[in-house]
Amino acid sequence: xxxRRYIAVMAALLGLLAVVALLSLGTGAVSISPGRVVDxxxxxxxxxxGSSDVTIVWELRMARVLLAALAGAGLAASGAGFQGLFxxxxxxxxxxxxxxxxxxxxxLAIILGxxxxxxxxxxxxxxxxxxxxxxxxxxxxxxEVGGSTPAVALLLAxxxxxxxxxAVVALLMLLNDxxxxxxxxxxxxxxxxxxxxxxxxxxxxxxVGMGILWLMARPLDAMSFGEExxxxxxxxxxxxxxxxxxxxxxxxxxxxxxGGLIGFVGLIAPHAARLLFGAGHARLIPASALIGALLLLLxxxxxxxxxxxxxxxxxxxxxxxxxxxxxxxxxxRQRALGARR
Amino acid sequence: xxxLEAQDLTCSYDGRAVLRALSLAAEPGTVxxxxxxxxxxKTTLLRAMARLLRPxxxxxxxxxxxxxxxxxxxxxxRLALAPQTEHxxxxxxxxxxxxxxxAPHQGWLLPYSRRDWxxxxxxxSRTGLxxxxxxxxxxxxxxxxxxxxxxxxxxxxxxxxxLDEPTSHLDLRYQxxxxxxxxxxxxxxxxxxxxxxxxxxxxxxxxxxxxxLSGGAMLALGRPEDVxxxxxxxxAYGVPVEVVRHPVYGTPLVAPLLTxxxxxxxxx
Numbered sequence: 001x002x003x004r005r006y007i008a009v010m011a012a013l014l015g016l017l018a019v020v021a022l023l024s025l026g027t028g029a030v031s032i033s034p035g036r037v038v039d040x041x042x043x044x045x046x047x048x049x050g051s052s053d054v055t056i057v058w059e060l061r062m063a064r065v066l067l068a069a070l071a072g073a074g075l076a077a078s079g080a081g082f083q084g085l086f087x088x089x090x091x092x093x094x095x096x097x098x099x100x101x102x103x104x105x106x107x108l109a110i111i112l113g114x115x116x117x118x119x120x121x122x123x124x125x126x127x128x129x130x131x132x133x134x135x136x137x138x139x140x141x142x143x144e145v146g147g148s149t150p151a152v153a154l155l156l157a158x159x160x161x162x163x164x165x166x167a168v169v170a171l172l173m174l175l176n177d178x179x180x181x182x183x184x185x186x187x188x189x190x191x192x193x194x195x196x197x198x199x200x201x202x203x204x205x206x207x208v209g210m211g212i213l214w215l216m217a218r219p220l221d222a223m224s225f226g227e228e229x230x231x232x233x234x235x236x237x238x239x240x241x242x243x244x245x246x247x248x249x250x251x252x253x254x255x256x257x258x259g260g261l262i263g264f265v266g267l268i269a270p271h272a273a274r275l276l277f278g279a280g281h282a283r284l285i286p287a288s289a290l291i292g293a294l295l296l297l298l299x300x301x302x303x304x305x306x307x308x309x310x311x312x313x314x315x316x317x318x319x320x321x322x323x324x325x326x327x328x329x330x331x332x333r334q335r336a337l338g339a340r341r
Numbered sequence: 342x343x344x345l346e347a348q349d350l351t352c353s354y355d356g357r358a359v360l361r362a363l364s365l366a367a368e369p370g371t372v373x374x375x376x377x378x379x380x381x382x383k384t385t386l387l388r389a390m391a392r393l394l395r396p397x398x399x400x401x402x403x404x405x406x407x408x409x410x411x412x413x414x415x416x417x418x419r420l421a422l423a424p425q426t427e428h429x430x431x432x433x434x435x436x437x438x439x440x441x442x443x444a445p446h447q448g449w450l451l452p453y454s455r456r457d458w459x460x461x462x463x464x465x466s467r468t469g470l471x472x473x474x475x476x477x478x479x480x481x482x483x484x485x486x487x488x489x490x491x492x493x494x495x496x497x498x499x500x501x502x503x504l505d506e507p508t509s510h511l512d513l514r515y516q517x518x519x520x521x522x523x524x525x526x527x528x529x530x531x532x533x534x535x536x537x538x539x540x541x542x543x544x545x546x547x548x549x550x551x552x553x554l555s556g557g558a559m560l561a562l563g564r565p566e567d568v569x570x571x572x573x574x575x576x577a578y579g580v581p582v583e584v585v586r587h588p589v590y591g592t593p594l595v596a597p598l599l600t601x602x603x604x605x606x607x608x609x
Contacts, residue, residue, distance in 0.1 A: 087430045218449045222441050224430045232391055232424070233497075234417030234445040278477070279431035 006283055009276060013290045017069070020297050024065045025057050027301055029309055032056065063196045067258050068300040068314070069293040070199075071191075072265050074206035074255040076292020078248035079266025080273070080285050081213045082136075084220035085244045086143075088154050090329065092267035093252040095158045097135040099263070100165035102249075102256035105131020107169045107183050111176045122201040122257075129205065129253030135161055136245055189260035189315020191300055202258040209251030210289055216244050217281035224279070262315045264322020265292050265299075271329065343369040343404055343500040343533045345390060345420070350399035352382075352389050359385050360557045362399070367501070367535045367550075372527045374548035374565075375537040378578055381554040383537040384425070384505055390535065391422040391503050403501065417445035421499035423490045425506040432477040438489055439464055442496025464495035467522070484515045491522065502526050504536040508543050516540075520547045541595045545569055545587070553577055569593040 025041075026032040032040070032053050039046050040057040047053055075093055082091040082098070093099045109127030139161055143153035169187070173180045219240040222230040231237055255262070269292035270284060277283045296314070299321070303314040346366040352359055360382045367373040375383045388394040390401050392408040401408045408416050421442070429438075442464065443457040453461075465471045468488040473481070478489060487507065494502065504523065508516045524547045527534045538544045544551050544565060551568040553561040555577045561568045574582050574595065581598040 084431075215450055218441070218444055221431075221433060221437065222444060222449075224433065225427050225438070225441070228388075228393060228424060229427055231393055231413065232417065232422045233441060234412075234414035235449065236413060240449070274432070278437075279433050280437045 006277055010287065010290065013287075013294065017290065017294050017297070020294060020301075021065050021069065024068075024297055024301050025061050027304055028056075028061060030056055059195075063199045064191045064194045064300075065297065067194050067199045067202070068191045068296050070203055070206050071255040071259040071262065072269070072292040072294070072296025072299075073289035074210060074251040074292075075262060075266040075296070076269030076273075076288040077210045077213050077285050078251040078255075079292070080270040080281065080288040081216070081220070081244050081248040081251075082266070083270055084223060084281055085241060085248070086140075086154055087224060088150075089271065090267070090326070091154060092264065093132075093248070093255075094162075094261070094263040094266065095155065097139045097158045097161040097165065098132040098249055098252040099256055099261050100162040101135025102128035102132035102253040103187060103261055104135075104165045104169050104172075105129070105253065106257050107172055107187075110183055110186075111172060111179050122197075125202050125205050125254045125257040127253075128257040129250050131165075132253040132256070133246065133249040135165065136249055140245070185313075186260045187315075188313035189262040189318070190303065190311065190313035191259055192311050192313075194258070198258060202254040205250050205254035206258075209247045209249075209254065210285070212243060212247035213251065214282070214285045216240065216247065217285055220244065220281040259296075260313070260315055262296065263319050264326060265296050265318055267329070268322055268325055269295055343419075343531075344402070345501045345533050345535065346402040347386070347390060348400050348402065350386070350389055350396050350401065352385050352394055352396045354385075358397075358557060360389065360396075363554075363557075363559050364399075365552050365559065365562060367533045369500075369533045370527055370531045371549040372523060372534045372536060372547055373550045373552060374544035375535065375552050375554060376539075376541060376544050376568075377554035377560070381577075382557040383554055385557075386554065387422070387503050387505050387535065387537055391420060392416050393422070414445050414448075417497065419499055420501040420503065421494035421497040422503040423494040423505065423507060425509065427486070427490060429478050432479045434474065435470055435476050435478060435481070435489055435492075436461065436465070436474040438478050439470070439492045439496050442493040445497060460498060461496050464492040467495060468492040469518070484511050487511065487515070487519075491519070499532065501533040501535070504534070506537055506539060509539055516543070523547050541569060541574070545592045545594065546590070566593050569595055 022034050022037055025037045026034055036047065036053055037057055040054045044054045078098070079092045082093060082096050083089055086096065105127040106124050109124045139154070139157045143157040173183050219235055222233050222235050223240070227237060270288040272291050273284050273287035277287050299317040300314045303312050303317045306312060344366060348364050350360055350363045363386065375386060377383055385394065389396050392401065392413065395409065403411070403416065403420060440453055440457065440461050443453055443460060447453055447457055465474055468491050470488055470492055473485060478486070481489065491507065507519045507523065511519065520543055523534060523536055526532045548565055551563065551565050552559060553568050553573065560577050561573050569584055571582050571584055583596045583598055585594050585596060587594045
């Protein structure tokens, strides 16, 4: 076991994440130096009572940074889970339709559930979870052949379903023009204006979902040797698959509810993690989560600064960076994927 | 106690029977070889005995208990199957792949214990994989892949060991090592071993009992010298063979006869 290297690299990544988070807290309309951010975090009294920096860091930016990191971690962890489940390195919450399903669920919740707000409980993440669960179920049933999902079937089923779901969402928006801007702004993906209530609404689901995915690491390892081998090792296959689908959908749903449609983080992060630590899911899932958090935080910083003072939705940033990467992966892995069976 | 028994087993795929009312038993400390032409039902029988295929009629008894009344994990603790081929998707390390054999014992959630790693170590050493433990399973040669599968099954510490075509596609040296391993599992460790083999001479070398299947039914069952005769083999395969005695072990040695080819040698 090369655990020492793993722990060292993970610690380095965690340190990097902390540094990027610190810089993110200082980035925005009002720029705050890293030193003052640290002061605002640890010794707010030093900056003087009622300092605006303390307010900006704690009230305006902290929740947003945490939410972006958590959503990135969640999307990446569920990407690793979906890839293991579909036995396909191109699977990602966006590709398998989970994000599209979550978007539809969340859009419905926004349209129908606006009056529920008074209870202090947001139905949006749960509706996104249900939508994502249904979408993945459909893609799985259609694309699955003998326990694995060939790349072509997965991509076609995912694309068809995502297009369909996107059309339904667009139709819903047109028919409910009073919530059009709410949904549209949120769909593009972004953390602009996100604050503590948004964090509390999504964080528990993301954390629980990632925890379950991590617990499923050994079943996912076993599944990668095929259905027959997994069963001969005594794995209750249907239950294990259901647990992975549920956990990954829950995580995706909550991440989509928090930040809208954000593509490709769930594809790139597990790929990078696999290059660094190998394919064993016990390490892959936490490593993917960490890298995903780092990626989305950086993307969010880009989104906030590239055309400042305007903000571009972070979903556009990840799509512009991730799209070419996806095509590259498709091209380089095509032979291996096509020759599978 | 560690007996594995098939009783009146009928298995079908899509309503077509591929095994018909077949009964046999494998005894502890012995090797039972399943032989027969392609499509005779050898692998189907093995899968049914491994609780991977539910028979449409009949039962499989593991130490007297119906395997379909046992939990999958409890079967996996006592019975291991080394399949012929496996497609691996992800570059797991050899060690990680072999350690999965401990899952039936340790469960799917808890970390592996110190003893688990000891068993993995032994399984790696017994299959000559110690030097390859950190290699990725996606980068192995065919022979190495087969040994990983055997090591994982060994790590299950089973009482009953099922192997599907363990010698096919291996060179002479690995054929020898696998046959020795199969023999050792039965004679040294006292396991119940069932192995499908295409090479009749491999069956003659390592099996105590040979079951010859043909068209999903049992054609002959008995000691190698009773089953591997020119008459029975002609019935099963439809080709003439000559059977001589192995010069060292005295077991049957099957020599195929070709209809038209080189001249028969006169000095035989």
